[in-house]
Each structure stands twice: as C-alpha cells, then as structure tokens.
Amino acid sequence: MAKPPLRVGLIGTGFMGKAHIFGYTTAARVFDLPRNIVLDTVADITDEAARAAATRYGFEKATSDWRTIVEDPNIDVVNITAPNALHKEMSMAAIAAGKHVYCEKPLAPLAIDASEMTEAAEAAGVKTQVGFNYICNPVFGLAREMIRSGELGEIRAYRGYHAEDYMTDETAPFTFRHDPQGGGAFADLGSHTLATAEYLLGPITRVMGDTVNVIGERPDGKGGIRKVEVDDVGRAFLRFQSGATGSVEASWIATGQKMSHDFEVYGSRGGLTFSGERLNELRFYPVSAIPGRDGFRTILAGPNHPPYGEFCVAPGHQLGFNDLKAIEVAGYVGAIAGLHDEPFNFRAGWRIQSLVETVHRSSQQERWLDT
Amino acid sequence: MAKPPLRVGLIGTGFMGKAHIFGYTTAARVFDLPRNIVLDTVADITDEAARAAATRYGFEKATSDWRTIVEDPNIDVVNITAPNALHKEMSMAAIAAGKHVYCEKPLAPLAIDASEMTEAAEAAGVKTQVGFNYICNPVFGLAREMIRSGELGEIRAYRGYHAEDYMTDETAPFTFRHDPQGGGAFADLGSHTLATAEYLLGPITRVMGDTVNVIGERPDGKGGIRKVEVDDVGRAFLRFQSGATGSVEASWIATGQKMSHDFEVYGSRGGLTFSGERLNELRFYPVSAIPGRDGFRTILAGPNHPPYGEFCVAPGHQLGFNDLKAIEVAGYVGAIAGLHDEPFNFRAGWRIQSLVETVHRSSQQERWLDT
Amino acid sequence: MAKPPLRVGLIGTGFMGKAHIFGYTTAARVFDLPRNIVLDTVADITDEAARAAATRYGFEKATSDWRTIVEDPNIDVVNITAPNALHKEMSMAAIAAGKHVYCEKPLAPLAIDASEMTEAAEAAGVKTQVGFNYICNPVFGLAREMIRSGELGEIRAYRGYHAEDYMTDETAPFTFRHDPQGGGAFADLGSHTLATAEYLLGPITRVMGDTVNVIGERPDGKGGIRKVEVDDVGRAFLRFQSGATGSVEASWIATGQKMSHDFEVYGSRGGLTFSGERLNELRFYPVSAIPGRDGFRTILAGPNHPPYGEFCVAPGHQLGFNDLKAIEVAGYVGAIAGLHDEPFNFRAGWRIQSLVETVHRSSQQERWLDT
C-alpha cells in the first residue's frame, strides 16, 4: 500500500535551504517514513533562479513568488529557509492557508513575532518545526537518556558553549546578522546553547546575561562604514527548574573555532562532555568502584544510539551534519503523521527566542531576570 | 534540457547495499550530476524481500532473480552489493550484457577472478567501479594534493593502519569472512590500507607480509565448532616505486577500535597524520622557520577541500560515512558520462586484490615478493 | 667562588609542603641559582613528625614550634605550607623578624588579612612570594609573549576554567575547605583562574559573580551532619582594563575532571587554547593566508619555551607538576638575589584574594562590582 505523499514547498535555497533539501532526500531513504516526501515547488528570488534550483534539486515546480507555494492546495508543508526577516510573514501566510510549517531558526528575529506565529499555528492546528540541528544528534539523545534515567545521579551543573570564528575578520562587511533587530552572536549561536541546555536539563528559570559588542563598525559593502551594535560574544549564568545551575557562552569571533557546539554535564554519579567538532563522540565518566581504572570514556556513536543504526550498522563510521538534518526531517514527518509530538515546534522556537531576548535584556539591565 | 537518465539495478541490500542506495540518493541531490539517477530495479533473495526493499528504498521494480537486472535492456548500471562469492558471476554476466558495473569491494575473493572480470570489462568497454569508500574523503584528496605538489617535500615514509574489533569475540560464529578463499582481516581491512597507500604515494613494488591467524576455531552456527584458518591480524612492509618505504597493518580483533583507518606520511618538508575515527580532520606539520611555533595543526574539512563545499558551505560541520559513499557515486557517474577517468575501476580493484594475495603469499613463504 | 647560602625554614609538610620541598630540590639542580639553597629547618605538628620529616627530606633541623624557625637568625626564607588559617600569623611573625616569606596560596582566607600581610612585608622590605603554580608553566609564558607582542592581534575575549572533582562525593566529610571564612571552590580553584587571567591579559576591572552552593551538608567526621554554605561551583563575567571581556568558572564537583585548568584567548589575528590535563601543550591558531591549510596547531613545550630547556634539551619530553613548582622556586630565589622583580608577591596574592571576594560579593548582591 502506497504511503500518502507529503508535498513540500521550499522557500530559499541558501546554506540552510540546501541542508533542508538534503535532509528531505536522505530522510526519505534512510528512514521508513510514514509519508512519501515529494519535493513539489521551490521558490527563489527570480524565476530563473527558481527554475535552476528546481532542476538542480529535483522539485517539480518553480516560482519566484513564494505565495504561490502558500496558496497551492496540493502542498502540505511550507519549508521556510528564506532570510530571517521574512520568517514571520511567510509563516503567518502558510498557517492561514492551513499548511504545516517547517521554519529554519530563528523562528523570528523577535520573540514577540515568534509568539504570534506560535499562537496562530496552534490555533490553526498545523504541525510546526523549527530547525535546531544539533539536538537531533544521536549522542545528544544518549546524553538526555543518561540524565533522565538517573544514570548520572543528581544533575548539578551545566556548561554550554558555541564558538565559531566567521566574524573574526573586522573587515568583513555588515550583513543581516548585524541587524540590531535580532542579530548578534548570541541570537545566532547562543540560541543553540540554550536549546541544547533545555533539551538536556529541562527548563531554565532565571538568567544573568552578558552580551558584548566587540567590533563596533564594519564596511557597509558600499564603500562606507556602518556602525555595529550587536554582540560578538554573549554569556549567561543559568538556573534550571531542576535546581541545577549552569552557564552558556557564544562567540562568532572565537578565532580558530569552527564548530565548537560543546556541553558539559556534571551529576553526582557521572559527568559528560561533548564537542561539536567531533559530533560522533560523547565523553562519559561514570563514578565507579575500581581504583585506578577510572577515566572519561569516549563513546563513539553507533547502532546502540538511535537512530544511528538507520544510517549505518557499524559503529564509529560517523554521521555528518547533513545526516542530523535528515533526522530532524524524519522527526517532523513522524509528527505530521501523528506518530509522536513535534520534536521542536514553534512554541519551542519561541521559547528559545524569548530566552535569547531575556539574556540580552538581563545584560542591558545588569541584573538577573526570570525567564 | 533534461539530463539523460542513468538507470540502476542494484543486487543486495545489506550493509553496503544500503550504503550504495544512500550514496545514489545523496549524490543525486548534492552534486549536479551529468546523468539523472533512477533507482530502477532491486534484487534480493526472495520476491517478498525484494518488493519490500523496492518500497522502502524507492526502486521502481523488484526481483528475486538478479539476472532480470542484467538482462533488462533499460538498465545502465548493475550495482553489485551481494555476497563477495557472487561478485564474479554477476559482474561477468553484466559485462556480457554491456552494462556498466559498480561492485562493492572486494572485486572478487581471488585475484585470478578479478583479473578475468577486469579484462572482460575492458574488452567490453564498459565503465567499472569498485567501492573503496575511504579514498573519497576530501581530506584524502587534500593529502594527495599536498604530496603531489611537493608541499611535503620528498616523501620518505608511510604508515597505514586499519583496526576494528568486530571479530574480537571468539564465540562469534564462523561467517563468509572466515572463508579460506578470500577471507581474513587483511583481505577485508588490509585491502583498504593498500588502496589508501597507493592512492597517496603511488605504486607499491615490493612487500613482505605477516598475516596471522589468532582465533583458530569458531562456532559454526549449528552447534558445532569450525576450524578457522584466515588471518585475524595482517601486516606488511612496503616498497614504493617512488623510493619511499612503509608499512601497513590490519586487524579485526583490535579490541576497542571501531574505525581506525589511519595513515601517516612523512616528507622532508612536512608530515601528515589521519585517523578514520575522526574522518574530518587531517593533522599537518609543515617544517617552518618560526622557533617555538611549530606543531601539528588539525585541519578541519571545509569548503576549501573539494567536494566538501557541495555538502555544506561552513567548515567543521563534518561529513559522515554515507557522504563519502555519495562522493564515490558522483565520481562514478561522472566517469560514465565521460567527464573524467574512472576513479577506482576494476583494474584498480584487481590491483588491490592482487596486492592482498601477494602479502599473504609473502607471509606464507616468509620472504619479500615483488607485486 | 661559592654562592651565598639561602637557608630555608619550612612549616608544614602536607601536599603542598612536599611540592615546595621537591621544588627547592629540583630548582637547585636544574637552574644555576644565584644562591645555594639549604634546607635548614622543618616544622611539623609534633617533634616526632618534624624529626621524621627532617630525616626524610634532608633538613638539618626539626621543630614542633614554628616560631623557632621565625626566630632563628640564620634562616633567610620562611616557607609557609601550613593550613591556610595560620598563614597570616606565621607570615606576620616572619616579616617582623625580617625574613623573606614564601607562602602557599591562598595568602590568607580573607583579603583584609592579605592586605595587612602585604603592607607589613612591603614596609619591612622583605621579598615575598605566593604559590600559584600554573602560571610558571613555560607554555603560559609563551601565551603571554604571544599576547603582549601583538602576535594574536587585538585581544578580544577570554575564557578560564578550573574543574576538578574531589568534592563530588557528598558523603566526603567537612574539611577546612568548607569553612565559610575563605573556603569554597571559587576560593580554592577560581583563584587560579583569576591569577591566570590577569597573568595573561592584565588587570580585571569589573566582575559579575555567580557562586553556588550545591552540597548543603556533609558528614562532620564525628558521626553527625554539618551544614555547608560555601560554593561548589563559581563563575564570573570579567572586564579587563585592556577592553577585553571574558569569563571564568571553577568547580570541585565536575565529575571526571582531574586538573582542567584551561584557558582560551581570542585575538583578531589568532586564538589560543590550553588544558591543564595536558600541561605541555598549547594550541595556537594563527589567522593565515593559505586556504585549506589552517587549523589549531598543537605546540609541544620544548627548549624554545624557557625555561623548559633547563630541564631537557628535547621537545615533547614533558615537564610535570613538580617541575612547575621548581620554576616557581627559581623565580623566587632570583628575586631574593635582586635579579628581577618578585614573580608573584604578597601584593599579587592579596589582589587575587580580593578579586575572589569581589566575585563572591557580586554574587551575593547580584550585581556587577568594580575590582
């Protein structure tokens, strides 16, 4: 019996647009999804670009008007990988048309907009998803399982870190990421640290932020100079509902760091550390009783860590970034089919955006704030 | 203008069969291939299994008779991921039918068979490929470029290693991998070390082998015990045509090792080290002139290392094992389309098989042998 | 010509007392010191313990009364490795007697006491030193040189971390380290992170603290339970006079961590990372101009990093913790001989103690404080 199709309309084919396309493609093969994914329509800036993308990536149709996708009665999912500033308008239109909406992070540059989007989606009863790639990593699932099962004992402390260096060069021009409305390192990368922190340890209840602008001006790309106000480094102290405390830090000027999405979890019976530059490894230190034999063990992702086994039957062979996106897609398709809850829906995306803003506000006011 | 289709018939859907299917799928999206890959027919042991695989993996047709694929005039490529013992028969039939043949390694358990297959393929003028996953790794390409360009100076010494532990447990039953005809750790894993060694440094001209059986008997899976004669560990000293010398070692009883496909290259101006468990990292030590600033640098795979950029625009985000298979597929499709030579054709596969046998023979005779 | 003797009286032979003794011993051989170190008198709790220590460690005399050392006109240096609570009384007496004083960290549990000690020492004109082992590491010197010379460009951000796990077990009894007067993880370990931060980047001008008690009670060692109020984890945001910002974190319940005295420095032209568990390695990422060749390089300590070469002429052979103490001793002896300034005198020790208290006060008041 044929699976019902799931027709996808995708808006925007940049870095993350491609990642979503590859995610759909791989998920459809690797997982036995409940729906048959069809790449229906792709929207891009011009007709020509859209047609090229359709040919290149296997969409049936192309358009330069994203509303065509929203209005197409055949399309089930609207996939938004357009510039952040457009996420809201596109999502609201898609929701109004009864579409499921899969939006790349951030859900919107401002939490107030994310809240509207969330409420609209919930009122409409559509399934939503926001792309927070890293939490789909099988070893994140392993870490959460170890935390929740009590294997690490009482969880006491947390450290999160996301460091890259793509803004190190002060002569690199001003971009949308420097926009005072929703831009900055903490919104871009710190949001991942918060998503991971809550994924692993549960709700954050209080924060003390420290977000710092370092590079105060950049070329405007037109021969002039433009003032930059957003943070290049952001930090926060955290309180979790569970009683644990922690910290997160994000930087896009961490010279030499390419993908340090890292975390450390310390419990009374064990500790965990992870580094994003080695995304198939979880370091685990169990408190044990054999003197002289203790040490952090490097667990390599393998079939014992679902859904790794869907990709490969042998441990240590390693998943890549695009595979994580495929896992994210599979989770979303399962949710649309009613198999389980949405793994990371608009409400979750709003939550992160709200946390980011609370950290910023806390930093400006120089005081702790409830989340 | 639509690309011409490339119709694939695939035989066998185990570990490597799935890897090939994922490879075709990902390659078709990630790369702008010259042909439009169509998963035409899948063959499996029974009609039922084949139909299930067709549904699961998106083939148009299913069969329990692999000859159906070979005889189908619409099929362009016969993809053989069936048990090693069948590689020859299937390949010969496919070649006779004028098909391109993409065969998982080993090309055949015995070099004599691989030679027949190679000669048949060359006589027929079909395009062939043998799957040696690891050499498609972008950082292998980087390493080769550094070697060939002279960036490392004169290459003096090489070390290769492939260690896993899937045969550590002596109570695990006898399988086809223990078959005296073509089985053993060196054939299974040492073949990769030889393929990588020649990929990087060019032809090996002489070897001294040391292949060792450690676990002399295993359960036969039917309640009895079966004698095992194949090697569990294999080693070889090497001489390269270039004048460099080296060694390789392979083990499937290296307790704790999951995917140590490692190499080290030492030249007069620099050194390289690589470990398969961190497949996105190449360590590079250039001889330089700044006292106190030297050190192995960890190069993370990124867009500067083609074709990484096709998968992801950001460095450090990491490719996975299946991505390497997609690169392999893309190379083969390009060769079929006449864009470049076959990256690793039957002749190359025969070469490796022949080297493996020479190592074994050298070990038995306890003397150096020309290759 | 014989060097003048430098007669040392040492009080306390526990963990750090032994480290000092080994430091004196090794320094005297490894370095061509300007004074001839003589282990003159050792003081311990009882006459018997003191005599045993004298025999064991080669002191000429023994005493159970530390005042004997202070009052001995032949003794030049009073070395205090007694419990923290006694540092002040001993130091003040030694200073009053005109002795040079070398006191293990913390200089005193409270900054107010450290200030008195500092002022007394400066008024008396004696040479002082506080033991902050890690900054004597040759690769710390290398890091500072790279920062000061501009090799890393403008320094933008700093991260410090000191994590161990010796208090993870909540059934371990209350000790002096849990004393509300000067105890806690941040005083014990965070003090190191601050010392390193100022050593590398210069003065810290503002802090926002977050020090947290996790384990609220412990066995009192007499069959009862005792309330614990000190922090088990401490964090701070930092502002440096240079304009850089940063953070530090310390924990003694970081399950699995044994000696993570780590730092990261990010400048516009390069980045550095260091981990205390690999104390002979500095990772350095210079921004360079060769696409595809960048990466953190692991610099192994060697003769190019003074004073490593005094210990060993070959790089990569590694110094140990006790060697760092020998370097500390050598620096102190050089200062006494007038060859250079005191590397880390009482004023520096007071400074760190003061910073620690400011972090605590900031945490209690939940606001940023000037240092």
Added chain:
Amino acid sequence: MAKPPLRVGLIGTGFMGKAHIFGYTTAARVFDLPRNIVLDTVADITDEAARAAATRYGFEKATSDWRTIVEDPNIDVVNITAPNALHKEMSMAAIAAGKHVYCEKPLAPLAIDASEMTEAAEAAGVKTQVGFNYICNPVFGLAREMIRSGELGEIRAYRGYHAEDYMTDETAPFTFRHDPQGGGAFADLGSHTLATAEYLLGPITRVMGDTVNVIGERPDGKGGIRKVEVDDVGRAFLRFQSGATGSVEASWIATGQKMSHDFEVYGSRGGLTFSGERLNELRFYPVSAIPGRDGFRTILAGPNHPPYGEFCVAPGHQLGFNDLKAIEVAGYVGAIAGLHDEPFNFRAGWRIQSLVETVHRSSQQERWLDT
C-alpha cells in the same frame, strides 16, 4: 639512624648526564631511599668543564680523568653517561674495580660488547642498570599489571612505535648516531620499542626486520659530505613466547613527531593504547556488557598508579620526563640495597642490544630470525 651513603661518580654531563643528575636529586627527596645518595665526583672532558659541572650540579669533586672515579675506593656507583663508544671501556674498568655500574642506553653499540660487560658484571657480583626511561612510567606499570593479571584476557597482538623528527633535516651534519657501528634510528629509538614490548608482553622469540637508510649522505661538519649508511626508519614483525604477535617501528625522520613512544595492546577482554607525547594517559577499553556505554577511557596517572603518589597526592597533575628518570634511579638504589632485583640490568640491556642486531641482521638477510 642515618642511612648509609651511596657515593656516585658520574661521567659525562650532556643531555642524559643531566637527566641522571636530576634523577638522583629528585629520587633522593621524593622516595624514602634505603641509601643516602651523595654526588661525589663528576668527570668531564677538561678539568675546567668538570669543575664547572661540579659547582653547577653539586658534586663534591671534579676530574677530567674518568679513571679517577673508577679508582676512588669511596665511590659506590659509577654512572656512565659518556658517549656510547666509551660505555664498554668505562664499564669494564668500573666492574673490575668492584663498582656498581649505571650506564645510559645503549649498553654498548654492539651486542658482543654488551655481553662481555654483562658477564663481567655478573661475575663480579655488582649491581647494574641500563637507562630505559620510559618503562618506569607509572602507566606502563599499570599496563603490565592489567596484562599479567588477566584483566585484558588473552593477549593477542601488540604494536609499538617510537617516532621523532630530529634527523628530518638532511642538512644536519653527521654525528656519532650515524656511525655504522651501532648507530641508526632503530638502535636509538627502536631499542625503546623492544624494551617496552618485552616489558609488557614478555620475551620476543622471532623477528623479521626492515631497516632502511633514507638520507644517504650528510655534511661532515668540516665542509665536506659524508656517506651515511645507517637506518632512518626501522620496522620489525614480532613473535612473543606467549604466542602473541606484534610489530614495532622506529623513525627519527617522522616530521612533526617529537616523542611518540606509543604502544597498543589487544587482548580478548580489553585493549590499551598509549602515546608518549601524553605520558600521563593510558587509554583502556574493557569489553563490557552495557550496550552503548563502551569506549576507550582515558586513565590519568594518579596515586592509584605507584609510584605516582610519591610525587603528588592528586591525580591528573602529571609527571614529567625527569620524574621518570627519578623513578629509574630509585629502582636502582633499591636493588643495590638488596630490596628487590635490578629493574633493568646489564643482561636486560644486552638483550635489547641483541634484539636490535637481530632485527638488523634479519633485514639484511631478508628473513625471519630467532632471537
């Protein structure tokens, strides 16, 4: 009661001479040795150099004639850290004078000489020691304990490696290390791999060697060119009496490697790996029964690994190279005092020299040889 003195006469104050001096010094403080070490006399090339060394390193007397030491009735131990070519003459004279002899490796450039030295020493009943630093490492002791106790199950395979790069530069001049009599990388570094292999797994019974000259000529230091015949890279396959097989490799042209004295041990119940550049870490993989929790654990040297605790009570603080030499000294002094057997006596040194020569002979003859 005072310990009896152990008067040391030391010949040669180069790299290893200093390491021995530091070893005596540190051992005397760190360990409660049964004898009181006295640095009695130092011999160097000229009177002036010897006097300078005596002053610098604390010897009571100095001489430019090493025979003065041998003939001095007060001296107990003759410590030979002179050029290798002199080891035999000096040792034989010392033995003849009834001295204990502690000789840096190699015992002699040729095994035939080492055998004479051994027989003379045994006939004289003096205690001897040869310096093979690395096997004194506490984690080597741990590894051996794990192997011998059966914790790793049946030991199946071994890999040893010693790679440095101090001969990479082909313009570096000819030295005694290039002397055809006893020179070469395998004698210098491969000897360590063999010593470690036998230390861990017991006797090697058969070898197949492959020693290779790469740099065929070097400046002679006088403006001319000199032919070089010794090996720059050496390898061997091994058979152990226990039934295990293995390999070792040594190189002094391994560009970028500074101290890779590495080993891997694979048993039926566990695996070990070690790298000399991280001499305080042993990686241990026990076969266990918890799916998804396995991984190599990094054991950091600590007080549970004797004699680490003599140096430091806290784990992870790290020993250095000179500390290993102190452990070696302590073992020798204990043997002289009759507390235990000589840890690594002349017979053991001869054994290694003999193995080295067998590897060379095997390489020349291109066949396996019994040891």
